[in-house]
Amino acid sequence: MYEKVLLWATPAFIALMLIECAIARLRHVGEYRLADAVTSVSLGALSTYVGVFARLVSFGVYVLVYRAARLATLDVDAWWVWAGALVAYDFLYYWYHRLGHEVNVLWAAHVVHHQSEDYNLSTALRQTSSSYLLGWIFYLPMALAGVPPQVFLVVSLIDLLYQFWIHTEQIRSLGVFDRIFASPSNHRVHHAVNDIYLDRNYGGILILWDRLFGTFQPERADVPCVYGTRDPLRSWNPLWANLHTYVALWRDAVHAQAWPDKLRVFIARPGWRPADVAARFPKAGFHLPLEKYAPPLPRALGLYCLAQFVVVLGFGSHFLAVEPVLGRPAAIGYFSAVAASLWIIGGLAEGRTGFVRLEALRLALLAALAFVLGPTAAAAAAVAGCLAMAVWLTLAGRALPVAAGASGRSPLAAG
Numbered sequence: 001m002y003e004k005v006l007l008w009a010t011p012a013f014i015a016l017m018l019i020e021c022a023i024a025r026l027r028h029v030g031e032y033r034l035a036d037a038v039t040s041v042s043l044g045a046l047s048t049y050v051g052v053f054a055r056l057v058s059f060g061v062y063v064l065v066y067r068a069a070r071l072a073t074l075d076v077d078a079w080w081v082w083a084g085a086l087v088a089y090d091f092l093y094y095w096y097h098r099l100g101h102e103v104n105v106l107w108a109a110h111v112v113h114h115q116s117e118d119y120n121l122s123t124a125l126r127q128t129s130s131s132y133l134l135g136w137i138f139y140l141p142m143a144l145a146g147v148p149p150q151v152f153l154v155v156s157l158i159d160l161l162y163q164f165w166i167h168t169e170q171i172r173s174l175g176v177f178d179r180i181f182a183s184p185s186n187h188r189v190h191h192a193v194n195d196i197y198l199d200r201n202y203g204g205i206l207i208l209w210d211r212l213f214g215t216f217q218p219e220r221a222d223v224p225c226v227y228g229t230r231d232p233l234r235s236w237n238p239l240w241a242n243l244h245t246y247v248a249l250w251r252d253a254v255h256a257q258a259w260p261d262k263l264r265v266f267i268a269r270p271g272w273r274p275a276d277v278a279a280r281f282p283k284a285g286f287h288l289p290l291e292k293y294a295p296p297l298p299r300a301l302g303l304y305c306l307a308q309f310v311v312v313l314g315f316g317s318h319f320l321a322v323e324p325v326l327g328r329p330a331a332i333g334y335f336s337a338v339a340a341s342l343w344i345i346g347g348l349a350e351g352r353t354g355f356v357r358l359e360a361l362r363l364a365l366l367a368a369l370a371f372v373l374g375p376t377a378a379a380a381a382a383v384a385g386c387l388a389m390a391v392w393l394t395l396a397g398r399a400l401p402v403a404a405g406a407s408g409r410s411p412l413a414a415g
């Protein structure tokens, strides 16, 4: 149900992003960069698709604990149960989110939401695919307290959907609202890497939690927010975005000489590294201003990526719609194909020649699949579409040498 609601909400997300994009252009404030926005939406889509499988486990544990160990039985028809559950969820979200910034292994999951160096509604959709690993632990108190699973699911959706509108630079300050609720102004601070803004304003719906626990920082007119992370991703690749920090932690743990350090890497505050590892593999220091990641990309190839991205999102929506009636192996196969497509489009948007070859292979496999599923008019049209796309890719890919200097290589890069 969770993923279906997000799918239904997608047209509204897209409409609001288009309106914000138009306003930003008119005002020359918070203008969209296409590759950044596409990467954010790609990460949101991937997170939703992963949720189809992962939520079975994370929500399943909630239901198990609720059934086996709840200390009370709360009435699902009582309004105060819903209101109380929303406040309780928001309180637990505050701590989950705060620890997501203060503990490395949790940051490795949450970092995805912060990797955009822009700040607009697309940033809201930039969600991690690995929060399912540990996030569920933080909400078990609600299961123990007897909050019915359906109530938990709905309030968690409300908390997530509320946060969509606060990711914008088009709404400045809202006065007293900014001091009670999470808002565009105080959430801009949350996404900023400036010294005075770092690790502040964790609240999901209520910013009162931050004022209560000493993490509140109002936005200052004299300190413009600089968005991103202090260890920049410098990639449009959605899979690498999800793995980037885990890989960095793993490498540090492997290279650390002392065993306590190997474990401490995962629970230390982000930025902490074992002294011997930091000495052997120094990282570039953080300083402002940040140079935004923007590898050169031929216009035709950028348009090609956008067109393919729209097609893949269509397949992703189809996956969400048919997944309940697919067998598990078919669902995993379909998911893998969509995830691989998003990965290839990300690599292509970085202007990497190796990904042109991968994309050609992807088109060939797609045409072969349509051919096998045919013969119908739709299959014939799909094969013809793949051929047309292959021609477009070939022509667009020819301009690629200008992008040979693209920086920020990732281990998932194919060329």
Ligand SMILES: [Zn+2]
Pocket: 097, 101, 110, 113, 114, 190
């Ligand atoms: Zn955060």
Ligand SMILES: [Zn+2]
Pocket: 113, 123, 124, 167, 187, 191
């Ligand atoms: Zn945010």
